[in-house]
Amino acid sequence: MKWDFASVFDNTDALLAGAAGTLRLFAICLVCGLSLGLVVGLGRYARSKWLYWPATAFVEFFRNTPVLVQILWFYFALPILLPFTINPLAAAALGISLNSAAFSAEIYRGGIQSIDKGQWDGARAIGMGWGQAMRRIILPQAIKRMLPALTNRAIEIFKMSTLASAVAYVELLQQGKLIASLNFNPIEAYTAVAVIFFVFLWPLVQFTYVLERRLGRSE
């Protein structure tokens, strides 16, 4: 068995296009997932049952179904109900964003609940409304506690982006598949893809460890 990475290096352009696709999908899902998650998380924390129940149903449904099933549903099933088609990027972005929203909603809710009741009382005492207290007093403190869990979510989103290859979206794994089938070099092609992911994600994971340790000390 002789390893020959030349055939992979010849296809650097294809891998770069894949990396761009992975990063684009990651950025979309990170922004949409984490911001929608905040909305849903606040809904889960709300006292009104009109907010609480829909938010809870959303969280339970998306946390308890596999992301790949969601992506395929958005790609193959949803267009039948809509007057327009859905491209692979949209299907993958919808599936991964909604799934991440459900998971991050629970992080936000847990973070907000962990803030001492006295902080609310203090905010009220100086005349703040609920929205002001949440924005100026509660969230800034809660976000700090949630940071390690949220960076973990970001790492998960990055890993989930590979599922978009199932609907033929051009991302790193999809390009690896392409290179492997054109050059008959699955060993080198898939090893290269795995190494690229590791190189992207390892610093992020280490950063999360540092964050956890540092916050653990200051709390």
Added chain:
Amino acid sequence: MAYQWDFTPVVANAPLLAQGLVNTLKITGVSLGCGLVLGLAFALMRLSPRPWLRLPAGFVIEVFRTTPPLVQLFWVFFALPLIAGIELTPFMAAIVTFSIQSGAFFAEVFRAGIQSIERGQWDGARAIGMNHAQAMQRIILPQAIKRMIPAFLERSIELMKTTTLVATIAYADLLFEANEISQKTFRPLETFTVVALIYFVVIFVVSLLARQLERRLAVSGENTVH
């Protein structure tokens, strides 16, 4: 023009879906069993004072935790057979990948559980003449495992969701059958909706059981680790 929902083609293929669900549960069960054994082994290696045990275990855990499971599965299915000169069925490739992958995650759960046990327990075990292995087996692990149960259940649910990836290498799990049926009957909306609901019901029931167990452990004053 409103779409006419029609579930009869899906219902007609119920036996295929049932077979798919059985295959999904089979992969989940086997990977879970192997993953737990591997996870304990990885954790004990990683906590070992010997570098030749600690470093390889740390390497495997880090690699399998920081690369996407689908990339791992493709590597094991397409690249490993060429390197090792063996043939792997999609089922075997899935078992190998998901066992090591969940093993890497279980290892961290085991490690957190073992490290959460107070030092005094080790000292006590030593004081009555136990060596490291005896203390681990008889004193530390039995206490640690109880604390780890919620994290184990959570990981098992993740594992079950991850098994859907085998559909991409043509193993006939529930998701793969869904794809087949939707292409055969031209009813993707109904098929994928039903399959999503089947996954939801199975996983939701397990989640509820996990939460109840966690609550019960919390009532009995047990710490849990995540």
